[in-house]
Amino acid sequence: MALSKPLLVVAIDIGTTYSGYAFSFQHEFLADKLKITTNKVWSDGDNHLQTSYKTPTSVLIDPDGHFHSFGYEAETKYPQLPKNKEEKDWLLFRRFKMILYKSEISETMKLESVSGQRFNALSVFAMSVQYLKEHFSRSLQQQVADSEIQYVLTVPAMWDENAKQFMRKAALQSGMPGDQLTIALEPEAASIFCQALLANGRSDDKFCGTVDTTVHEVMSSGHLKELHKASGGGWGGTQVDDQFTDLLVKIFTVKAMKEFGKHHKSDWLELEKEFEINKRRISSNDEQKFSFRLPASLHETFSFQSKCSLEDQVAESGLSRDVRAALKLTTSSPICCDKMRISGKAMQGLMKPTIHNIITHVETLMADPKCRGISHILLVGGFSESPLLQEEFRKTFRSVTVVTPLDAVLSVMKGAVIFGHQPGAIGIRLAAFTYGIRSLSTFVDGEHDPDKLIMIEGERMCEGIFNRFVSVDEEVPYGMETNEHTFNPILFNLILF
Ligand SMILES: Nc1ncnc2c1ncn2[C@@H]1O[C@H](COP(=O)(O)OP(=O)(O)OP(=O)(O)O)[C@@H](O)[C@H]1O
Numbered sequence: 001m002a003l004s005k006p007l008l009v010v011a012i013d014i015g016t017t018y019s020g021y022a023f024s025f026q027h028e029f030l031a032d033k034l035k036i037t038t039n040k041v042w043s044d045g046d047n048h049l050q051t052s053y054k055t056p057t058s059v060l061i062d063p064d065g066h067f068h069s070f071g072y073e074a075e076t077k078y079p080q081l082p083k084n085k086e087e088k089d090w091l092l093f094r095r096f097k098m099i100l101y102k103s104e105i106s107e108t109m110k111l112e113s114v115s116g117q118r119f120n121a122l123s124v125f126a127m128s129v130q131y132l133k134e135h136f137s138r139s140l141q142q143q144v145a146d147s148e149i150q151y152v153l154t155v156p157a158m159w160d161e162n163a164k165q166f167m168r169k170a171a172l173q174s175g176m177p178g179d180q181l182t183i184a185l186e187p188e189a190a191s192i193f194c195q196a197l198l199a200n201g202r203s204d205d206k207f208c209g210t211v212d213t214t215v216h217e218v219m220s221s222g223h224l225k226e227l228h229k230a231s232g233g234g235w236g237g238t239q240v241d242d243q244f245t246d247l248l249v250k251i252f253t254v255k256a257m258k259e260f261g262k263h264h265k266s267d268w269l270e271l272e273k274e275f276e277i278n279k280r281r282i283s284s285n286d287e288q289k290f291s292f293r294l295p296a297s298l299h300e301t302f303s304f305q306s307k308c309s310l311e312d313q314v315a316e317s318g319l320s321r322d323v324r325a326a327l328k329l330t331t332s333s334p335i336c337c338d339k340m341r342i343s344g345k346a347m348q349g350l351m352k353p354t355i356h357n358i359i360t361h362v363e364t365l366m367a368d369p370k371c372r373g374i375s376h377i378l379l380v381g382g383f384s385e386s387p388l389l390q391e392e393f394r395k396t397f398r399s400v401t402v403v404t405p406l407d408a409v410l411s412v413m414k415g416a417v418i419f420g421h422q423p424g425a426i427g428i429r430l431a432a433f434t435y436g437i438r439s440l441s442t443f444v445d446g447e448h449d450p451d452k453l454i455m456i457e458g459e460r461m462c463e464g465i466f467n468r469f470v471s472v473d474e475e476v477p478y479g480m481e482t483n484e485h486t487f488n489p490i491l492f493n494l495i496l497f
């Protein structure tokens, strides 16, 4: 449900790896659609501030099962917990959004924490929404009545209806009023934002973006028309992270990495953080080198599991040209020499399969007759900031303009704010399903199935006729009634014995 002219719109974006919020007042929106505020600084709970538009999608729950912290704060606190017993009683949940891509979704569904304990998924999602909502309330400089705020929650377009409904339930559980909450589809929101950016967008411009892909035409009214249903796949930054894990497994062996992952969670998180920093630097420059600090616990685990030295192990896995790793214990400091260097080529290799999947998907879309005439490809979302991805897109799609907006990582949140002020921004959508109603019709010989013939008050009727209101892929204009059907209820005489 949406307020008709909300005084303030706030969009909350729970991402796979990062989450955040953005907002704008009605008067700001009327003056400039793009005047949208985002939070730029997040505390890590340790008196350090992290400068970034989003904070990690991580929830820390204390031993009593209560919410402790979210984002950088949760990720900073967890490794500081005393090892063994204490660490086990605290639950850290990361990257849990992925669970909603699976087919069976229920309110009792459980999530697994990084140390393997299970906890109600709906509560973890609700805690996340609540944290961001409260963070936003605290950051607000002006007084606004709660009833004047429109909340917009973003969800992937590819999710099925159950998953979208689950997110809505989580928002309601977090205390968001249902009549002030709308759901926006992530690629649609990004598209709305890009359209607002294309201030001089010509009416025949068409563009598509993100891995959750959408294809829109900018109509002469400035509204967007959906040309192709949202599509995509799980090819994003987290797939590259999985490739890095696979590389570590090749270097250190499956056994050692399993043990390391099981018993040294905090060190594993540190290694992941280092990869995150390095990942963002990967470009097409083969001369680049990437350094990693290797934790002492990885050394101990590897030495315990393996008979050979790390150098020999690297050589055996055929990686000696790309990976230089040294794990040496010294008497003064056990970790001072533990370094790993990975070549630029090998790091590019971790990105290439994901980039290839995205490009192949976009190529297929571009070949669809419905998408003929596309002039711009807009890359949005954090992963689109990868220089390598951008370069590959420009090389592959030479006849169109590939654009990465300055605020690529914020496009979903900002677009969702615009959508909250202007729900008709998507002027025409394609129906995701065929909708209709089961009814009875007068039986027509030769047209209807004789098995479906029934007699009602002496009249020959056909039962189980599907009266179609709208067909899948049909264009549905925003807020417009397209068809009118009249149905009469059948009156039966019920005789109860
Ligand atoms: N410069 C960069 N190079 C490569 N990857 C990057 C870069 N910047 C961000 N990323 C990756 O982008 C991802 C985060 O992007 P974003 O915040 O848009 O995703 P999300 O909202 O968490 O996920 P989703 O929208 O798919 O649920 C992370 O995997 C991050 O590592």
Ligand SMILES: [Mg+2]
Pocket (backbone or CB within 6 Å): 013, 014, 015, 016, 186, 381, 412
């Ligand atoms: Mg996102």
